[in-house]
Amino acid sequence: MKLWGGRFKTEESKLMEDFNTSLPFDRRLYKQDIVGSIAHVNMLSKCNILTGEEAGKIEEGLKSILEDIESGKLSVEGDYEDIHSFMEVNLIKRIGELGKKLHTSRSRNDQVAVDMRMFAKEEAIEIANELGLLLETIKKLADENRVIMPGYTHLQRAQVVTFKHHMMAYYSMFSRDKKRVENAIDILDESPLGCCALAGTTYDIDRNVTSDALGFKKPVDNFMDGVSDRDYLLELCSCFSIIMMHMSRLSEELIIWSSQEFKFVDMSDAFSTGSSIMPQKKNPDAAELIRGKTGRVYGSLMSLLTTLKGLPLAYNKDMQEDKEQFFDSLDTVMACIKVMNGMLSTIKVNEGNMRKAVKHGFLNATEVADYLVNKGVAFRDAHGIVGQIVIYCEDKGCGIEDLSLEEFQKFDDSFGDDIYGFIDYDNVLEKGIKKYL
Structure with missing residues (x-):
């Protein structure tokens, strides 16, 4: 059974059927389809479009389908166009012609x-x-x-x-x-x-009822x-x-x-x-x-x-x-x-x-430049001085912090004993990002 076809004179091509079907992937929506359908029929009952007895039987049928799917008794597969036709056909099999009223005032x-x-x-x-x-x-x-x-x-x-x-x-x-x-x-x-x-629909439905039942903030x-x-x-x-x-x-x-x-x-x-x-x-x-x-x-x-x-x-x-x-x-x-x-x-x-990687990376070079700036050296000059210090250390195979004070002062006489504390890595962290941790 298809959910359409009354105006067609000939059957759909099998090639088109296979091309058109979405059940292999939209079967994943089986629970949402049932929950949405239950909310829909209950709204139809509240709006006196279906009787309470009709809505109750449809809801009971839909819940039995959900139970059978989740227990493994019913597999969501077969020659169906989509999850919607699967649900409606199986509902009709269970509760008879009443199942055909499920789709009242609703489109796929x-x-x-x-x-x-x-x-x-x-x-x-x-x-x-x-x-x-x-x-x-x-x-x-x-x-x-x-x-x-x-x-x-x-x-x-x-x-x-x-x-x-x-x-x-x-x-x-x-x-x-x-x-x-x-x-x-x-x-x-x-x-x-x-x-x-x-x-929309010419039926006098209440979209707020279904929206609330399904947990949405409001209807579109x-x-x-x-x-x-x-x-x-x-x-x-x-x-x-x-x-x-x-x-x-x-x-x-x-x-x-x-x-x-x-x-x-x-x-x-x-x-x-x-x-x-x-x-x-x-x-x-x-x-x-x-x-x-x-x-x-x-x-x-x-x-x-x-x-x-x-x-x-x-x-x-x-x-x-x-x-x-x-x-x-x-x-x-x-x-x-x-x-x-x-x-x-x-x-x-x-x-x-x-x-070890910190030790061999000259990662305190910026702090050396900052030290010189604090001593009155312009930053651009300090930047150049530290670049020369890095070259010197690379040639010597040591870290900046390993230089003696005399070696520091070869590059600029602003250096004093306080340079070592200023560029100590733990101190650098304390002055820098540690205060944000």
Whole structure:
């Protein structure tokens, strides 16, 4: 049974049937479709469009379908056009001709629109919750490792920071990501049920009843917008892309830091893999996969933007293509957040190697220039003087702090004994970022 066909003279091509069907992916919306349908029939009863007895029998039938799906007695599969036809056909099988009244004053356009909004809202809340857990892990890792390390620009050692300060930069990024997702939830929280195909219905329905029953803030303002709006999916896919970008940046650093050349961190065996030929290898595959899957999420966003860019109002079949892109993006970002959380919760920080890297990076050069400025030397002159000091230390194979006072004074007689305390790395941290920790 199809939900249409009365005006057709010939049967649909089997090729078209297969091409048109969306059940293989929109079956994921089975629960939202049932919950939305129950809210719809109860509203019809309150508005005296269905009797209370009719609504009760339909609701009972829908709940039995949900129970059988979730228990495994009923599989969401078969020769159905979509999840909506699956539900209606199975409802009619269970309660008879009364099941045909389910679709009164409703179109598949507003039906799928409300299903997708409900699904997107529920899953976005889960993403926000997972980000909250990731934030807790980052904070714990940072607090337990307030160790000195090099900070980088251009992947060159620049100034001294702490591992905590570095990780808390990602804490800030993921905090913004969580806010973005929560903002997207707030914006999408409107019900399109009752818009019907595009122009509402001549039945005297009450859209506030279904909106309240389904947990939305309010019904949408415009029927045509209600059935054709997919902005919320675009916004969530954009949020997911930014989350993945941040996780990819962090993954890149973890990959670099875990290399033998750095050895700043050790990745847990639980989130690493080995080589089939080189027995010594321990590869940071969890981080590499997150970095790789970032492009996949970007692709979903661009695909959805491209699908929607030229569509006239209101509903068009092109919009069926929104689901696979959104589902894949959602599943990917959810898995990556969980893996990142597990990876960070099991990582080991190597303080000794980080401190050694600080020692050999001239990371107190800026402070030497600041010292000279405090002694009355113009900053541009101080900058040049310190550049010469760095060359001297490179040739000598030592750190700036290893120079004698006499050596310092060869470059400028403003240097005094207080230079050593001024450029001590721990003192530099105390004067700099530690006051913000």
